[in-house]
Amino acid sequence: MGEILGIGMSHVPYMMNAPENMLRMRQMLMKVVERMEGRPFQDPPEALAQLGNDPEAVAQEHHRLHWQAFNTLRAYIDEVKPDAILIIGDDQAQCFQANNIPPYALYVGDEVDAKPFYMSRFPGDVEYVKRTWGVTPDHQYHWPCHSEVAVAIRDELIRNGFDIASSNNLNSDRWQNGLGHAHANTQLFLHNDEGRSPIVPLVLNCYGTDLNIFGTMASGQAIEARKATGYPPAPSSRRLYEMGRVIRQVLLKRPERVLVCPSSTWSHTWLTKKYHHMRMDVEGNTEKMRWFERGQASLIAEYDSPDIENNGDHEVRNWIVAAGIMGSRPMEITWQVTSWVSTGFRVFGIWR
Numbered sequence: 001m002g003e004i005l006g007i008g009m010s011h012v013p014y015m016m017n018a019p020e021n022m023l024r025m026r027q028m029l030m031k032v033v034e035r036m037e038g039r040p041f042q043d044p045p046e047a048l049a050q051l052g053n054d055p056e057a058v059a060q061e062h063h064r065l066h067w068q069a070f071n072t073l074r075a076y077i078d079e080v081k082p083d084a085i086l087i088i089g090d091d092q093a094q095c096f097q098a099n100n101i102p103p104y105a106l107y108v109g110d111e112v113d114a115k116p117f118y119m120s121r122f123p124g125d126v127e128y129v130k131r132t133w134g135v136t137p138d139h140q141y142h143w144p145c146h147s148e149v150a151v152a153i154r155d156e157l158i159r160n161g162f163d164i165a166s167s168n169n170l171n172s173d174r175w176q177n178g179l180g181h182a183h184a185n186t187q188l189f190l191h192n193d194e195g196r197s198p199i200v201p202l203v204l205n206c207y208g209t210d211l212n213i214f215g216t217m218a219s220g221q222a223i224e225a226r227k228a229t230g231y232p233p234a235p236s237s238r239r240l241y242e243m244g245r246v247i248r249q250v251l252l253k254r255p256e257r258v259l260v261c262p263s264s265t266w267s268h269t270w271l272t273k274k275y276h277h278m279r280m281d282v283e284g285n286t287e288k289m290r291w292f293e294r295g296q297a298s299l300i301a302e303y304d305s306p307d308i309e310n311n312g313d314h315e316v317r318n319w320i321v322a323a324g325i326m327g328s329r330p331m332e333i334t335w336q337v338t339s340w341v342s343t344g345f346r347v348f349g350i351w352r
Contacts, residue, residue: 002254280345
């Protein structure tokens with residue numbers, strides 16, 4: 001009989017850049033909001049209080065604290081030594097674009113390639129990448145995957161009425177960076193870049209019709225040129241939760257010890273429609289974090305569109321699948337941050 005282990009984290013893109021560039025990333029997103037809203041970005045009082053008189057120092061500290069949170073999770077992985085890591089992450093018009101967007105997909109190959117540093121483009125990022133991972137930004141990884149576990153999950157999901165897509169090649173004529181950033185960043189932040197633990201990438205369409213925010217990211221077009229039509233809605237929360245319950249049964253029947261890892265920021269400042277993309281849903285996210293902490297994560301199955309989109313919580317769908325897998329097991333919150341400097345509400349934790 002297998003064993004299910006679990007951690008939760010964020011694949012925050014800010015951490016792919018040098019700490020001195022966190023504010024540059026923030027300013028880029030502020031400009032995106034200004035184009036969407038048609039008016040100047042205005043920080044809420046909480047953001048102004050956090051940034052204070054020395055935003056650069058705040059950014060440096062948040063960068064350090066994120067790495068501290070990642071290292072705590074890595075220490076747990078070293079302790080439990082899983083046979084595989086099931087990474088649950090979203091795709092943002094990268095591997096799956098307007099011509100082919102399934103609601104969810106499993107990577108079932110024995111190995112997956114990734115070129116994750118395509119966003120590390122600011123001054124100082126080259127040195128940061130070399131210092132942190134010992135490679136150059138054009139480096140391509142080849143990571144081992146646990147295809148037996150992936151195929152078992154896929155086949156049982158299909159038998160249970162979940163028509164999940166699968167792939168053994170994530171590149172296309174539109175995308176040549178391999179594994180998308182949600183999963184690739186997670187690998188790097190967990191110091192699994194040497195492939196010590198094989199992975200099973202589960203990809204969700206968390207953004208649904210809001211994928212037009214990203215459009216064809218690989219094209220480098222301006223946001224005004226990315227107005228694509230026909231993006232399907234995201235899967236329902238109840239459906240994702242039930243998917244997690246099926247995955248749980250698959251894993252318990254197998255011999256492997258599998259670490260489940262949902263990876264995402266929860267509410268994003270620049271995605272929260274009810275606050276005109278200028279404030280994250282701190283209050284709602286805090287309540288939902290308590291559900292996980294108290295072993296009541298099943299409640300999140302009733303949290304769905306349009307509330308998810310209004311609250312900027314698109315990526316919490318990754319955690320909904322994990323909630324279905326982990327059941328009523330409480331999560332130990334190892335760190336939570338409401339980071340106005342990096343525009344997101346983030347939860348880090350361990351299901352022990």
